[in-house]
Amino acid sequence: MDYDFVIVGSGIAGLSAALKAADHGRVLVLTKRMPELSNTAWAQGGIACVMGDDDSFDEHVADTLNAGAGLCDEAVVRTMVEEGPARINELIEWGVEFDKSGEFSGAAEAEESHSSYDLGREGGHTKRRVLHHRDSTGKEMIEKLLAAVNADERIDVLPNHFAIDLITTGKLGFVTRDEVVGLYVLDEDSGEVKTMRCQNVILCTGGCGKVYLYTTNPDTATGDGVAMAWRAGATIANMEFMQFHPTCLYHHEVKSFLISEAVRGEGAVLVGQDGKEFMHKYDERGSLAPRDIVARAIDSEIKRTGGPCVYLDCTAKSREFWAERFPLIFETCQSIGIDMSKQPVPVVPAAHYSCGGVETDINGRSSLPGLYAVGEVANTGLHGANRLASNSLLEGVVVSHRAIDDIVKSRAEGVARTEVEIPEWESGDAVELDELVVIYHNWDEIRRCMGDYVSIVRTGKRLKRAATRLRNLAAEVQEYYWGHTVTTDLLELRNLVTTAALIVDSAQQRKESRGLHYTLDYPERDENECHPTRLRRS
Known part of the structure; x- marks a missing residue:
C-alpha cells in the first residue's frame, strides 16, 4: 500500500492534517478503533484563543509561559498564539460551532469580553479566551471534522488498524542515512499485518494516560506513538511532566x-x-x-x-x-x-495529559527524517513543564497546518529521500496467544506501579523501585512479543511498558521540582536544571 501521507490517529490533529494534506497527494488515516474515539472527543473545556478585545496575544503568551514554569520555548508559544485565530476560522469553515455570548442564564459578568463568542476562563488564564461548545467541545470538533474527511474522496480512513512499528532505512540495513520509509500495520479484524510504504508519516496518536491506574483518558491512550518513535530512534523529550487533572x-x-x-x-x-x-x-x-x-x-x-x-x-x-x-x-x-x-x-x-513526547520543531518535524508528530504525542516546547488549560487543541490545529506546509515545501525544494524495497512482515515461529492472563496481569502491574511510585509527588527511592519493576516487566513483555503473533492487547501492553519506562527514566534525570514534576528529594527549582530532558535509543 503506497500513500503520500499516512496519518496515525483521528483526533483534532490527525483529521485537520488529513484535510490539509488532501490537496497534495494520497492520504491515509489509520486509527486503531473507530475514528470517532480519541482523546479529542473527550475534551470538555474548549480551545484557547485570543478573541476578545479585552485580551491580547502578549497576555496569552504570558499566561502560557507562567504555567510552563520556565521550560516553554517562547518563540513557539508566540507562534501558536498568534496563528490561533486563523485556525479557529478554519474550524468554523469546516462546520464546528462554538457557543455565542448571551446563551446562558446567569453567565459571569465579570471580565465580560466583547467577542460574539461566549468565552470561558480556566485555571492559569487571566482572561476569558476559551471557545467551547457547551461541555462537549471535543465531540463537536470530531463530528464536524470527521464529516469533512469522510466527504473527501482523496482521503482513505482505515478503522481498526493498529500501527505496529515504523519502517526505517536503518532497520533495513542502510547505515548512511536513517529515515522513515513506511510502517507495519495490524488489521485487527483479519489479523493480517499490512505493509505501508510512505515517506511522510504523521503521528497524531494522542497521550498515554492509561499507564496510570486512574486517568481521565479513554482506553485508547496507551502511548503508542511515543513508543513507536522511540523504537525507531527519534528523540523523546520531557516525559516526566505528566499532568494530573485536579477534578x-x-x-x-x-x-x-x-x-x-x-x-x-x-x-x-x-x-x-x-x-x-x-x-x-x-x-x-x-x-x-x-x-x-x-x-x-x-x-x-x-x-x-x-x-x-x-x-x-x-x-x-x-x-x-x-x-x-x-x-x-x-x-x-x-x-x-x-x-x-x-x-x-x-x-x-487523575492522570490527564502528557506534556512530553516526540521532540519536534514548531512544524511537527522530529529528529528522524520523514517522521512528524502533532498533538499530545509531540513535544514542541509549547507546554514546558505544565500545560496551560485548553492550549492542547490549539496546538493540534496550528501544528498540523504547519506540518503539511513543511512537507510540501520540502518536496518543492527537491529534498532527496531514499527509495528502498520494503520487506513484508514475517511472523517466523511465533504462535497464537494461548492465554490472556499474562497480558492483563502485566497491564495491571504497570498501572499500579506508576500510580504508587510515579504520581503527583515523587521521591528518588520510589522512582528507583518503579524503574526496577518496569525493567523486569519490559523483558517479560519483549519475550512474549517475539514468541507470539501480534494482537491489539499485546501491542498496547508493549507500548505501555515502553512509555512508562520513558516517564521514569526522564523523572530520574531531573534533579529539581518544576511544574508537574515534584520530588521530595529536590523540592525547589534549580535554574541549572532548566532544560529539556531528552532521551534517545542508542
Missing part, C-alpha cells in the same frame, strides 16, 4: 469522568471535608491556579485529612445555569444523585 469525578459508578476546569472558571471552588475553601493556603489565585498547583494541593489535603477526596462547591450558580452551560457534566452528576447547584461534587486528581 476527576470520584464515584464508584462512574469511571474516568472529568469535571471540566471551566466549571471553576464559572465560579465553583474547591472545599475540603469540612466544607471550607482551602486553595488560598496554596496559591493566591485560589481554585483558578494552574493545574500542577491545584493537583498537588488536593493531594496534600487528602493526605492531611485522610479523606478519599475533596469537593467542588458549585452552589454559587443556579441549576439552570449548570444545566445549560455544562449539560453533560450536569446530567452525569444527576445520574448519581448529585444536584450541582445544591450539593458539592466529590473529586480527585
